[in-house]
Amino acid sequence: MTEMSKLDPKALLADVTEFLWQEADILDRKDYDAWIDLWLKEGIYILPIGDGEDYENQLNLCYDDDKMRRMRVDRFKRGFSISSAPAADTVRTVSRIVIESAEGDVIKLRAAEHLVEDKFGRQRMWAADLFYTLRKTDDGFKLERKIAKLLNSDGMLNSFSYLF
Amino acid sequence: MSLDTPKFSDFDALYDAENAKVATEMYEDPDLFKEEMDRIFKKTWVWVAHESEFPDKGSFKLSQVGLDPVIVVRDRKGKIHCMVNRCRHRAATVCEVKQGKTSSFQCPYHGWGYGLDGSLRAVPYPEQYGDDFDKSQHGLLKLRTESHEGMVFATFNEDAEPLVDFLGPEVCRYMTLFMKQGGGFPVKVLGEHQFQVPMNWKVQLENTTDAYHFPIVHKSFMQTLDEKTEDLFAFMDKNEGWVEDLGNGHSIMMMMPSRADLDDRLDDPIEPRFEWLAEEIRKEGYSEEQVKKIVLAVGGPGFNMNLFPNVSFSLSFFRVLTPIAVDKTDIRHMALGMDGGPKIANQTRLRLHEHFQGPMGFGSPDDAEVWERVQRGTQGGEELPILVNRGIVDEEPGVMGPRGHVSSETGMRAAYKMWKRMMEQEA
Ligand code: FES
Ligand SMILES: [Fe+2]
Numbered sequence: 001m002t003e004m005s006k007l008d009p010k011a012l013l014a015d016v017t018e019f020l021w022q023e024a025d026i027l028d029r030k031d032y033d034a035w036i037d038l039w040l041k042e043g044i045y046i047l048p049i050g051d052g053e054d055y056e057n058q059l060n061l062c063y064d065d066d067k068m069r070r071m072r073v074d075r076f077k078r079g080f081s082i083s084s085a086p087a088a089d090t091v092r093t094v095s096r097i098v099i100e101s102a103e104g105d106v107i108k109l110r111a112a113e114h115l116v117e118d119k120f121g122r123q124r125m126w127a128a129d130l131f132y133t134l135r136k137t138d139d140g141f142k143l144e145r146k147i148a149k150l151l152n153s154d155g156m157l158n159s160f161s162y163l164f
Numbered sequence: 165m166s167l168d169t170p171k172f173s174d175f176d177a178l179y180d181a182e183n184a185k186v187a188t189e190m191y192e193d194p195d196l197f198k199e200e201m202d203r204i205f206k207k208t209w210v211w212v213a214h215e216s217e218f219p220d221k222g223s224f225k226l227s228q229v230g231l232d233p234v235i236v237v238r239d240r241k242g243k244i245h246c247m248v249n250r251c252r253h254r255a256a257t258v259c260e261v262k263q264g265k266t267s268s269f270q271c272p273y274h275g276w277g278y279g280l281d282g283s284l285r286a287v288p289y290p291e292q293y294g295d296d297f298d299k300s301q302h303g304l305l306k307l308r309t310e311s312h313e314g315m316v317f318a319t320f321n322e323d324a325e326p327l328v329d330f331l332g333p334e335v336c337r338y339m340t341l342f343m344k345q346g347g348g349f350p351v352k353v354l355g356e357h358q359f360q361v362p363m364n365w366k367v368q369l370e371n372t373t374d375a376y377h378f379p380i381v382h383k384s385f386m387q388t389l390d391e392k393t394e395d396l397f398a399f400m401d402k403n404e405g406w407v408e409d410l411g412n413g414h415s416i417m418m419m420m421p422s423r424a425d426l427d428d429r430l431d432d433p434i435e436p437r438f439e440w441l442a443e444e445i446r447k448e449g450y451s452e453e454q455v456k457k458i459v460l461a462v463g464g465p466g467f468n469m470n471l472f473p474n475v476s477f478s479l480s481f482f483r484v485l486t487p488i489a490v491d492k493t494d495i496r497h498m499a500l501g502m503d504g505g506p507k508i509a510n511q512t513r514l515r516l517h518e519h520f521q522g523p524m525g526f527g528s529p530d531d532a533e534v535w536e537r538v539q540r541g542t543q544g545g546e547e548l549p550i551l552v553n554r555g556i557v558d559e560e561p562g563v564m565g566p567r568g569h570v571s572s573e574t575g576m577r578a579a580y581k582m583w584k585r586m587m588e589q590e591a
Binding site: 047049056057058059060061062063068071072074075078080081082083084120154155156157158159160161 | 262354355356357358359360361381383384385387388494499507510511514515517518519522523524526528529530532533534536540
């Protein structure tokens with residue numbers, strides 16, 4: 001992250017895009033250790049249900065602090081969970097990135113995610129709005145908050161053996 | 165299709181009660197599915213809502229009775245009504261809002277207006293219907309509606325026995341015990357997880373009182389628990405619990421008998437895993453007695469109870485099934501909390517619910533996977549039976565019906581016995 005990106009919106013957009021694409025690639029490859037490394041310890045990963053934003057006091061699909069996030073990833077990796085052994089394969093794209101604010105080290109942005117999963121010879125398609133709070137560190141961007149709001153989050157879903 | 169139709173004349177072939185064998189068609193036959201919708205879901209009490217989901221006058225919620233979409237609503241006097249979501253003019257749905265509050269339902273097509281009790285109130289330009297048009301004959305199609313312990317059931321069957329008789333005394337008793345997880349507050353639905361599984365509805369019906377699958381399917385969930393909690397879930401090895409047929413297809417799986425009645429545990433020390441929570445609740449000024457009660461409630465009771473045909477009480481949540489097609493079933497897991505209770509207690513309940521339940525829980529996706537595998541498996545070996553005979557060898561008489569080992573398939577046999585009783589009756 002250069003000083004330039006602070007001043008130059010296009011450079012910042014290029015930097016965060018690179019980061020988001022890197023994360024999307026990590027998630028499609030299910031390289032969960034690498035994904036955990038993208039997080040700040042205090043970071044929160046949420047898949048909400050519906051339009052409410054009081055995440056702590058509402059039911060979500062997931063509300064992961066560091067401990068839950070590590071357990072979730074661990075569960076995926078250990079091979080005892082029948083739904084994730086094997087998990088569905090996924091191909092996703094992240095696009096339509098809009099930087100909402102960039103103040104100091106904190107960048108807030110939103111983006112669109114399209115994901116196709118494949119398992120049992122059947123494909124399902126999901127769309128989500130992503131809301132990120134990124135923090136710029138010496139070690140590159142880190143995730144402070146990520147909210148993945150499925151287009152039909154309060155509708156009838158299926159079970160997920162991967163992350164958005 | 166009637167009883168004369170050879171295809172469904174032999175219910176013994178579909179469920180052999182003596183040997184506890186279920187025929188493959190039970191999960192696979194679309195014609196049988198249609199018959200089930202008529203003979204079971206149109207005939208018996210079907211769970212439609214919890215009262216906390218539409219607490220005020222004029223509040224409503226959309227639900228389903230079998231394949232029929234219904235509206236459950238409270239009128240101005242607080243009386244609960246349930247009616248089919250279909251305009252009596254030319255069938256348009258009169259409501260597409262999942263949950264909300266209103267003073268009436270107006271059809272969007274030609275504007276027929278219905279009261280909260282489903283009665284037809286207003287017809288625009290009525291002259292062309294003539295003088296003998298009787299509004300009272302054109303209300304929304306009503307179902308009989310009764311509640312017990314906040315659980316609202318509806319039925320199309322005017323001749324159905326009263327709800328409490330259908331539930332029976334043991335189910336009613338356990339419902340009261342289940343609701344003690346309000347911790348002294350009314351139980352409130354805090355939200356729901358919804359997911360569709362490519363399976364027949366009876367695969368779910370079998371599952372809530374199936375302890376046998378727990379240590380296998382939920383191994384990866386168990387691995388994320390601390391030792392104390394893991395021990396709590398080690399009910400298979402402890403041999404203290406049981407499964408019991410409670411009559412009319414209902415059954416209970418008592419996993420932790422010491423937690424059947426939470427009030428029996430009020431003198432116990434607070435569990436170490438919840439000490440932090442007790443401390444937080446104390447800070448809010450609750451008495452020590454209340455703190456204990458609330459913390460116990462957060463942990464939930466120690467049993468699952470399955471009600472025929474579509475709802476179950478599962479430790480600390482409601483599980484609702486809605487049949488969609490022979491191989492498609494919608495599942496709802498409703499998170500419960502304490503209405504007016506400490507925020508931190510409800511937050512803890514929500515996080516515990518998210519931990520196991522729903523599309524991203526550490527439990528439900530594995531359940532969904534094995535249920536789908538059942539549906540996939542029954543594509544082959546059509547002549548082979550599905551076995552629900554486990555534990556038949558050492559069953560003993562219980563209060564209302566047989567009682568077996570905690571991992572016995574007594575609950576499934578109870579459900580299939582009722583299934584057969586209902587299917588054998590003329591639609
Ligand atoms: S269909 Fe409802 S008013 Fe015509
Ligand atoms: Fe299960």
